Amino acid sequence: MDVYSNLKQGERGAWVSIIAYIFCSVLKIGVAIIAGSEALMADGLNNTTDVIASVAVLIGLRISRKPPDQDHPYGHFRAETIAALVASFIMLFVGIDVISGAIPSMFAPNQTAPGMIAGYTALVTSIIMFGVYRYNRELAKKTNSQALMAAAADNRSDALVSIGTFVGIAGAQFQLLWLDPLAALVVGILIIKTGWGIFRETVHRLTDGFDQAKLEDLRTSIADIPGVVSISDIKARYHGSSVLVDVVVLVDPDLSVVESHTITEVIEERMRLEHKIHDVHIHIEPCEEKLLEKARD
Structure with a gap:
């Protein structure tokens, strides 16, 4: 299978991520508003930006498929790496935004426990995203796609984040009210960790680094x-x-x-x-x- 066929197959993974993230973000934000959960709201906002990151990956894969031309005699393959770099910037920005909102909430007075429906929502969406991660990881290995592997890493991070959100919301039911914003803080840290890892790898490749x-x-x-x-x-x-x-x-x-x-x-x-x-x-x-x-x- 040639590199252009691999890129075309990689687009399937980007579309799967986009559809899954749109569904999860709408569901989480809606339930978070109803249940009053900051952790689930942070998780939902994370998925919203993941939609943008996945679209960036899709665009990068599309551009990479363009054949060589007069200005790009070696082709457009690095557009895929640039797409992964854009995705990392989005993750870093969102992670910082989530943390900046979570820290004050941990010390805010008159906190109330969010509804447990928020926890169940987080648990269900974590299962969905873990399935998307498994699909994209295997497809990335098959097509040798860095952008799709970055998307798979983001999928896995989102699945773990949602599990953390569930734990925080469940703990809040036992009057450990600080656990919900603490879960939002952990969400932000995990998002930054994933974004930084992707950023380092893409910059290493764009500067012609090689293992x-x-x-x-x-x-x-x-x-x-x-x-x-x-x-x-x-x-x-x-x-x-x-x-x-x-x-x-x-x-x-x-x-x-x-x-x-x-x-x-x-x-x-x-x-x-x-x-x-x-x-x-x-x-x-x-x-x-x-x-x-x-x-x-």
Whole structure:
């Protein structure tokens, strides 16, 4: 399956998130108003912004599918990473807003316990969002989509947040009235934690950062190929969900052009099958040690 097909499949996950978030946000905010729960209101507002974040992911996936043009000869794949970055900004903003409202409420006088219907609403929606998380996580693994994996992480965070909301509301029924705003505070912290994690990963990729352990794994795979004497240089970077690899391979100087080209084809095939990497730029050079050995002989 090519990268464009993966991006098209990834859009399904974005739509699933959008539909689930619209339903959950409307339900939570409506029940929160009726039951008087700050924690559920914070949870519902979080889901409202998640709709915006999911739309950003969807737009990013759509733009990423555009073919290369004169201004973008490498394609538009980084739009997917930018979409994940936008989603992280939205999460960070909402998390700060929720915390700023929850802290004063914890010390406010004349607090009343919210209706337990708010707790049951939080519990039901947590089950829904956990199901969405499982679906998007598997789809993200299948399509190798960073934006969709970020959306899945947000889905999981929302499921955990709703469970925390349920605990806070249930505790308030036993006159532990501070538990409801405390749950809202925890909601805000979890939202910020998730947003910060996505922000760090997307910035790392946009600045051409790449995991050294993965790079060494690629080096080992190439070095094991028959005909490869050694590797003088290897670099890799992300381009959206795709990985671009540049490698300089040293071979026996007596090899013909056809034989050297055959080695590059084997490298490309191994990268595709073992690492799902389709873009590999290979530069073949004669091994200097082999040349020196021949000169001495």
